[in-house]
Amino acid sequence: MPRELLVWLRLKHSTIVPLLGTAKVESPFPALISQWMSSGTLYMYLEQVNATDSTRIKLNIIHGDLHPACTANVLIDDSGNPRLTDFGLATVAGDAELQLSMTTATRTLDSRWRAPEIVGIERDPEKPSFKSDIYALGGVMFFVRSWYHLGDVPWKEKSSVQICIALSQKVEHLRPDNILDYHWTSIQKCWSWDPGNRPDAAEVIEYITPKNIIIFGERGAGKSSVINLLAGRQVAETSSDQNSLTLHYDAYGITIDDVPYRVYDTTGFDDYRTNPSGFLYAITNAHKLAKELREKGGVYLLLYCIKGDEIPSTFITNYRLLYEFLFEEKVPVALIATHLEGEDNMDDWHAHNKEWFDRQAVKYVDHACITAADNPDPKCREKYEMSRTEVGKLISRQAQHWNRGDWSYARIVGADDPSTWQASKADVLGVLTMRCGLGESLAKVVIRNLYTNMTQRYIFSR
Known part of the structure; x- marks a missing residue:
């Protein structure tokens, strides 16, 4: 207990349950008093909500006993953010005073959450390490990703002894049907037998965090239809009524080649000359979203939708406001030309307009010429499916070069003083x-x- 108290006192971070003090009780050791987490454990939280999120944890600490089950040490605060507690096996790296003895480090715990080297499968048990925490994190990811269908924990049907036997035989855990390829690959990386092959914490964050994409365009350009195209079903409301629009911004989870993305649909831009109030509403919401996403992993890509029958006269104004003014030319733009279902070769649109974009110094990293009209006519349907493939390939191509669009806002955005x-x-x-x-x-x-x-x-x- 004194050691856990010393470790906990050193930890001040938004992902740590705050230690408030101690209390004298009928015990040789004082009781530790922490802030109340009203959402309870991760287990309790997942029983109440229908969504999961990720958080960034960058601390110079080895937890040593990470697990999310009923007696979990992953708690959820009022805002739905995970926080760690229970530091009885924690080690502060580089602090000789707070290292574990082997007796403490190898106390009997549920082996379903512990790395093979900590259990002692092939040799004497080792002390917890950063890499053994990553192995345990793989179990937490498995628990979260399988929760809504099966409520699985790793090795659900096995006792701790049976798990040790399976690990000694290097039996691989079976994959639940409901876990996507991308997530399963991430979990397997964390569960690598050799600790040296496990990713570090920053790499895990990159694996599991959906990449943010914002889709912009004038009203009627088909932004919501592009989102439905990518999703393979109607998730965003659309309307042929030109007076209707997305009132703020909405996020949609999209998976392309098993990689998760979060695509934000935004308010359509009105002509600033004929409807300045609508224009101001759109640019204000774009600014608000940009600031919000700066704190949520940044923005990887801007998709600018253009109605293919005619490039609007306000395109240059809106493009420069977004790309140059709000995002300071630090987030790449790709053009999506829509409403091209009547064209024999949809990509001809780009060939005909490329020179104009060059003259206007419009910088864009990629383009797709598509139809997002879900028409049952067989010919239109073929173009629709081809369009889904084209936009998906565009996003996947750009994903190879993304640097999280970590623009600075130093010039004006967000400057309060x-x-x-x-x-x-x-x-x-x-x-x-x-x-x-x-x-x-x-x-x-x-x-x-x-x-x-x-x-x-x-x-x-x-």
């Missing part, structure tokens, strides 16, 4: 007026909407 704002007053208005083509009065309203914490005098004084 004018004294730290590095851009000149003329530069901000210049970007919006001369580069994006907005009138000065509208540009000022855009800035006022996005940066309400800045003083009006600082922004607009000449």
Whole structure:
């Protein structure tokens, strides 16, 4: 107990259950008092909700006893975020005072969550390590991914002794039918027999975190239809009524070649000249989403939908606002030309318009010319399926080069204190007026909407 207290006192992090103090009880050791986690254990939480999420944990600590079952040490806070507790076997790396003795490290625990080298399958048991924690994390991932269908724990039908026998024979765990290839590959990497072949924590995060993609475009460009195309079913509402639109932004889980993505549908952009209020609503929501995703792993790709019958006159304004102004040219853009079901060769659209994009200095890393109209006509259906393949391939191609779009916002986005704002007053208005083509009065309203914490005098004084 004293050792666990010392370890816990050292740990201050958003993913750790806070230690509040101790209490004297009828025991040789004091009781440890922690913050109440109202959502309970991971086990209890999964019984109540229909979604899972991931969190980033980067600590110089070996937990040594990670497991999510009924007596779990993975708790869930009020916001649905996982937090760790129970540090009786934890080790702070590099701290000689807080290392485990072999007697403590090898105490009897459920072997279904423990790495073979810790159980002592081929040799004497070893002390817990970062790599043995990764093995245990694989079990937690298995538990979460299989929960909603089977409620499985690893080696569900086996006792701890039977698991040791299976491990000694190097029996591989059977894969549940409901776990996708991508997730199963991630779990198997964590369960590698050789600790040296297991990924580190950063690699695991990359495996399990869906990549964020934002889809933009003018109203009527077919953004929601593209999401349904990728999903293979209707998950996003669509309408032929040009007065209807996505009112804010919605996230949809999409899997392409067993790789998870999270695609955000956004408010369609109105013509800023004829409907400035609709335009302001769209750009304000785009800004809000960009700031939110910066804290949720960044943005990997922007998909810009264009209705293929005619490039809208507002395209350049909207493109520059998004790519250059909000995302500072640090998140790649791919063009998706839609409504091309009437074309014999849909990719002809790009061949006919490429020179215009080049003249306008539109930077895009890829394109797809498609139809997202789910028409039962056999010829249209063939183009629809081909379109799904084309957009999926585009995303998979770009996934090979992604760097998480970790743009900085240092210029203006999110700067609340004018004294730290590095851009000149003329530069901000210049970007919006001369580069994006907005009138000065509208540009000022855009800035006022996005940066309400800045003083009006600082922004607009000449």
